[in-house]
Amino acid sequence: MAETDIPDIVYTKVDEAPELASASLLPVIRTFAAAAGVTVGTRDISLAGRIIAAFPEKLTDAQKQSDDLAWLGNLVKQPEANVIKLPNISASVPQLVAAVKELQSQGYDLPDYPEEPSTDEEKDARARYDAIKGSAVNPVLREGNSDRRAAIAVKKFAQANPHRMGKWTADSKTRVATMGHDDFFSNEKSTRLSGEATVRIEHEAADGTVTVLKEGIKYPSGTVVDATFMSAKSLDAFLAKEIEKTKEEGILWSLHMKATMMKVSDPIIFGHAVKAWLAPVFDKYGDKLAEAGVNPNSGLGDLLARVKAMPEVMEAIEATRAENPPMYMVNSDKGITNLHVPSDVIIDASMPALIRAGGKGWGPDGNEADCVCVIPDSCYAPVYDETIEYFKETGALDPATAGAVQNIGLMAQKAEEYGSHPTTFEIPADGIVRMVTDTGVELHEHKVEKGDIWRSSSARRAPIEDWVKLAIDRQKAEGCEAIFWLDPNRAHDAELIEFVKPILEAEGVADKFEIMAPREATRKTLESIREGKTSIAITGNVLRDYLTDLFPILELGTSAKMLSIVKLMNGGGLFETGAGGSAPKHVQQLMEENHLRWDSLGEFCALGESLKFLADAKGNEKARVLGKAVDAATQGVLDNDKSPSRKVGQPDNRDSHYWFARYWAEALAAQDEDADLKAHFEPIAKALVDHEEAIVSELAAAQGSPADLGGYYHTDAEKTALVMRPSTTLNTIID
Incomplete structure (x- = not known):
């Protein structure tokens, strides 16, 4: 060039x-x-x-x-x-x-x-x-790490002209529902490579047949390589339980995903939710739906368009809807539900908007109501759960006096989950998935069942080190609270902590930083900005994306x-x-x-x-x-x-x-x-x-x-x- x-x-x-x-x-x-x-x-x-x-x-x-x-x-x-x-x-x-x-x-x-x-x-x-x-x-474009914050002029204007916030009350029924087991968090394994490696991902079926899912994956020395999976059976059981529980609570049911970014895993999870919502319909008319070309991953809107000329199916859908709890709506006037289109409800926009509104979402009757916020994977659900619980206890944040949350995000060279699309798979049969190097070293192994969602992601040494040094520079410039949002109980985060601590100590700044799991970091940060202070959140790629919507929407x-x-x-x-x-x-x-x-x-x-x-x-x-x-x-x-x-x-x-x-x-x-x-x-x-x-x-x-x-x-x-x-x-x- x-x-x-x-x-x-x-x-x-x-x-x-x-x-x-x-x-x-x-x-x-x-x-x-x-x-x-x-x-x-x-x-x-x-x-x-x-x-x-x-x-x-x-x-x-x-x-x-x-x-x-x-x-x-x-x-x-x-x-x-x-x-x-x-x-x-x-x-x-x-x-x-x-x-x-x-x-x-x-x-x-x-x-x-x-x-x-x-x-x-x-x-x-x-x-x-x-x-x-x-x-x-x-x-492709993010060949560097992220430094994201509100410009001084923007922050001053927001404080002088505070936006409207919904009212939070202690008796709000709004809550977050997450799996907590058999999900990506609980099944995660992580390792740091001592040398460069070329890796293949293979599936061994119960009969011993080995299928290579992907090969020729090259990692440089020092790369953190993760692997995990979500159980389809556990996901279905969780969704069914939450639909029934929400019905008993008398509030709105909602699903919050990132089907646009997590373009393999989240559309599949979204499809499971569509099937769970219409379980009696799929049980009775599954063959007819398949013949009509229905793919639940495409959403309820596509499904309805394909079966509108099938009166018995439409009747079954209406009967199921009547039995289910009311659903959070994208557009109540047009009847567009949370499950209509996978790209319509994106967690990093939908959850902050709901929290800003005092935990309220729009129902099919055009009125606001409390919601169950279903976030199946528990890697990031605790952030939203803790935010909701905090505001129930303390009331809404005041934008006129709120401090600011800056973010230093690890994202260079396809770091973490956003780079994992080519290494995410819906498992075709019961068996074992392995990551194996070209020299025969097994990095990770999981026993899986048909329909499980398995994925691997990685973060390279150079971006991680650059991220930590960028955080040091930002903290020095601001002189404020700085927190690495890393959970030692999560396999991937534990590996990152092994990078972070030595660099902070070598630079003589270990006392300027804290390392906290996302739930605890959420509360500490909310407490800081309620007091008008600035906090720097130093996070991985996905949390970078989520937090740089959550806090700005609350503040600005x-x-x-x-x-x-x-x-x-x-x-x-x-x-x-x-x-x-x-x-x-x-x-x-x-x-x-x-x-x-x-x-x-x-x-x-x-x-x-x-x-x-x-x-x-x-x-x-x-x-x-x-x-x-x-x-x-x-x-x-x-x-x-x-x-x-x-x-x-x-x-x-x-x-x-x-x-x-x-x-x-x-x-x-x-x-x-x-x-x-x-x-x-x-x-x-x-x-x-x-x-x-x-x-x-x-x-x-x-x-x-x-x-x-x-x-x-x-x-x-x-x-x-x-x-x-x-x-x-x-x-x-x-x-």
């Missing part, structure tokens, strides 16, 4: 609301950056873009796209990398299928997603699609406004822009009412950090001036309440971009560090101020009617630009 081929900043093209916002914001960024000699390029990591790139032989030259994810995967290993990464779709199977259908309708000759591939061609298509599913992007009302810096291990920088969990609802509103309530504050924060990083990396002092001015503009958007509103007719995302551009230009015109930039932006700032009335009027006039984007997953660029840049006056000034 020649350095001349690389823009100074690469801005990712993604999906849904963040991508629509880019159509409005990116022209502003490019215009302002050009004044400092900074180039801003784009690379397409959207779901549609990745699908198109996977089948070049089937497409016309005009339709073909390069594999931008692979290009970026190479870039993040280079010291000159400077990437602003927006949240992208981590596709569930229903999302992937919908995207393929949309592209086919647009003339792309793509194969259908084969549920049960039989021919070589179908198997090839399935393999390509499987590489796109779930968390396919993040493990959203996780989309977090500053997320990935210090790439080879010297580059990756700047992530926050969560995208509510993006689909935003797109729906735009298409119906031409109002986009997506808040680009995360993009603003990432842009400022990216420009300052560029200044350091390439000695471009004009970029530093731009970056400082971005911070001033971000503060201006917050202080003057120019963030998007929720309802049509009110200012939206496009308005916030006007105000951001104006405050940015005004800051550049007012600074005295760079005379050229000052002179360049003085007339731009004046024009943006003088034409405020015209710009605001033109933006307001665009709202109220349906918006045509030319697609959902694969929008038309020209149509999208017309929708997202409706102010001719603003466009003239910017362009």
